[in-house]
Amino acid sequence: MSVIRLQNISKIYQDHGLPVRALDDVSLEIEAGEFTTIVGPSGSGKSTLLNIISGLDSPTSGQVFVEERQLDKLKSCELVNLRLHRIGFVFQAYNLIPVLTAQENVEFIMLLQGQPKIEREKRARELLDAVGLGDQMRRRPTELSGGQQQRVAVARALASMPAFVLADEPTANLDSAAAENLLTIMERLNHEKGMTFIFSTHDQRVVKRAHRIITLEDGRIASDVKADPH
Amino acid sequence: MLLLIAWRNIWRNFKRSGIIIVSIAFGIWAGVFTIALSLGMVNQMVEDALRTYISHIQIHKPGFRQRREVKLVIPAGREIAAQLGQAPSVQGAAPRSVVAGMAGSPTSTNGVQIIGIDPQAEAKVTDISERLIDGEYFESSKRNQAVIGKKLAERLNLRVGSKIVLTAPMPSGEIGAGAFKVVGIYKTSTSMYDETTVFVNIQEADRIFVLSGGIHEIAVVMHNIDQADSLTTALRSQFPDLEIFGWKDISPELAMMTEMMDQSLLIIMIIILLALVFGITNTMLMGVLERTRELGILMALGLKNGKVFVMILWETILLSLVGGAVGILAGIVTNALCRRTGIDFSLFAEGLEAFGMAAIVYPAMHTRHYIIVSVLVILTAVIAAIYPGIKAMRLKPVEAIRTY
Ligand SMILES: Nc1ncnc2c1ncn2[C@@H]1O[C@H](COP(=O)(O)OP(=O)(O)OP(=O)(O)O)[C@@H](O)[C@H]1O
Ligand SMILES: [Mg+2]
Numbered sequence: 001m002s003v004i005r006l007q008n009i010s011k012i013y014q015d016h017g018l019p020v021r022a023l024d025d026v027s028l029e030i031e032a033g034e035f036t037t038i039v040g041p042s043g044s045g046k047s048t049l050l051n052i053i054s055g056l057d058s059p060t061s062g063q064v065f066v067e068e069r070q071l072d073k074l075k076s077c078e079l080v081n082l083r084l085h086r087i088g089f090v091f092q093a094y095n096l097i098p099v100l101t102a103q104e105n106v107e108f109i110m111l112l113q114g115q116p117k118i119e120r121e122k123r124a125r126e127l128l129d130a131v132g133l134g135d136q137m138r139r140r141p142t143e144l145s146g147g148q149q150q151r152v153a154v155a156r157a158l159a160s161m162p163a164f165v166l167a168d169e170p171t172a173n174l175d176s177a178a179a180e181n182l183l184t185i186m187e188r189l190n191h192e193k194g195m196t197f198i199f200s201t202h203d204q205r206v207v208k209r210a211h212r213i214i215t216l217e218d219g220r221i222a223s224d225v226k227a228d229p230h
Numbered sequence: 231m232l233l234l235i236a237w238r239n240i241w242r243n244f245k246r247s248g249i250i251i252v253s254i255a256f257g258i259w260a261g262v263f264t265i266a267l268s269l270g271m272v273n274q275m276v277e278d279a280l281r282t283y284i285s286h287i288q289i290h291k292p293g294f295r296q297r298r299e300v301k302l303v304i305p306a307g308r309e310i311a312a313q314l315g316q317a318p319s320v321q322g323a324a325p326r327s328v329v330a331g332m333a334g335s336p337t338s339t340n341g342v343q344i345i346g347i348d349p350q351a352e353a354k355v356t357d358i359s360e361r362l363i364d365g366e367y368f369e370s371s372k373r374n375q376a377v378i379g380k381k382l383a384e385r386l387n388l389r390v391g392s393k394i395v396l397t398a399p400m401p402s403g404e405i406g407a408g409a410f411k412v413v414g415i416y417k418t419s420t421s422m423y424d425e426t427t428v429f430v431n432i433q434e435a436d437r438i439f440v441l442s443g444g445i446h447e448i449a450v451v452m453h454n455i456d457q458a459d460s461l462t463t464a465l466r467s468q469f470p471d472l473e474i475f476g477w478k479d480i481s482p483e484l485a486m487m488t489e490m491m492d493q494s495l496l497i498i499m500i501i502i503l504l505a506l507v508f509g510i511t512n513t514m515l516m517g518v519l520e521r522t523r524e525l526g527i528l529m530a531l532g533l534k535n536g537k538v539f540v541m542i543l544w545e546t547i548l549l550s551l552v553g554g555a556v557g558i559l560a561g562i563v564t565n566a567l568c569r570r571t572g573i574d575f576s577l578f579a580e581g582l583e584a585f586g587m588a589a590i591v592y593p594a595m596h597t598r599h600y601i602i603v604s605v606l607v608i609l610t611a612v613i614a615a616i617y618p619g620i621k622a623m624r625l626k627p628v629e630a631i632r633t634y
Contacts, residue, residue, distance in 0.1 A: 097527075107231075
């Protein structure tokens, strides 16, 4: 069963009155447990695609189904709840709430979900241990390196026990070691928990590890190939 | 956690928050101090007026207050006064005879009210005995003593020990006159009163003006002013033939003044806070614009619009409360310091005294007023939060996240 299904998605932005076709008739299905990357040159529509999948943005035409629910039929609060409970986010940079510690950042989303305190603390500790930051829980984002911040962001994305994780260029600001480290963590979660991951990236290090590579060009799918990660 | 985020956000841009906190604190402090000063002035004025001239309840024969005729005496006035003096809620009840006449010295004359008093009973009701600037209050051993005001002493060129001649029409219609010796000179905060009020012993007034023991006025002071109303009502049913007035009837303007003061102070505070609203809104708006991306992420993660608004609201309220608390505390400290010494307005005293105001003002502030100020501060914060809050709420997460 596909958790995500896009049917003939087009997205046209108005840029100073001129139409910009960010996505052009994109159809796509993503199965549970995939570890997929979306690649393509800058401006090819990667971020737009991810935003549309998560319901942050709406397509100009076409339909999006997330777990067989059609997004444009949902009320705005249902959409918020869908994001809160089913989707984990990792953004390119400056992901975290700067005034909260690593631990509080991770707990925040569970708090929105209405989880009890004991459960929140337990899971925040587990997740931060899992991303190798068990001893930095009390630090604020500014006291962490870029790679550490992204690891906290991954921990936060997973805290909500999402069905799938959307990550828009999660390694863009990381050095090699940090990027490898982050990918290893996500790979392990994909293996162990069967969590679905969708990345957008320019980064060859990410592409190498993907199971499926979707290439966008000028808003169209130029290729969609299964790959052997190594 | 929203509250926590809000609280920490305040301290994030320390300089900006600091500036607005200081301005809120300063505004509140100024407001609190102004209120305390004005209240102090009014309270003192009311208290002075009651303690010196009006007392809490006055009893007359109907018509006396308007016509001041010596014939309009209170039947069994002395007994009523004595009885009232015994009542547990009453601090003192003073019987008085009042005749309108003239005071004369070798150099000049002046129209006066000659008030015959029982010095002991009177001391429990009015504070003339405490307001002497020269000489002494009545001494039982001496005869024909008079206590006069400073202004009258100046007008008539009198000193302690000087002779003063008091003349007044008697109930019979003839003119009575007596020579008195000035034993004390008092000064109240109303110079008009000082010029026209002479106190003598009630027995002597009685003898010289042949009043046959008649009492024109009984002045009552309660231990607790709030009980004046109930005693007034009780006395009215007990003595239906007498005119019994509480201080609010005698001087409605005085009663109104306290109330009006409360209102005008509220207005002052509201004006100050209204001015602050713009500053607070501006600070919060800058905070929201600066955090566009962060707010967008929060919303993308699943923070509902309403909660975004609440978060901004909390931040504004906390910011204002910090400023408000500092301001109120500074106000309390300033008020406490000034209450010890009082603030000397003697530079303007000449002008103030004509209105019955004292030269030294002691700031006064009730807990009630502090509570009102605090509530107003919160209200201000809520108003100031509306625009930035809506602005934050309306952010589109996609666009907010794009801006980097
Ligand atoms: N809000 C917008 N208004 C106007 N044009 C937009 C808007 N968002 C995206 N675009 C345009 O849509 C196209 C696709 O943008 P998108 O951000 O999806 O690309 P991308 O593949 O993520 O690029 P990058 O690798 O640089 O992040 C671009 O040409 C971009 O300029
Ligand atoms: Mg992008």
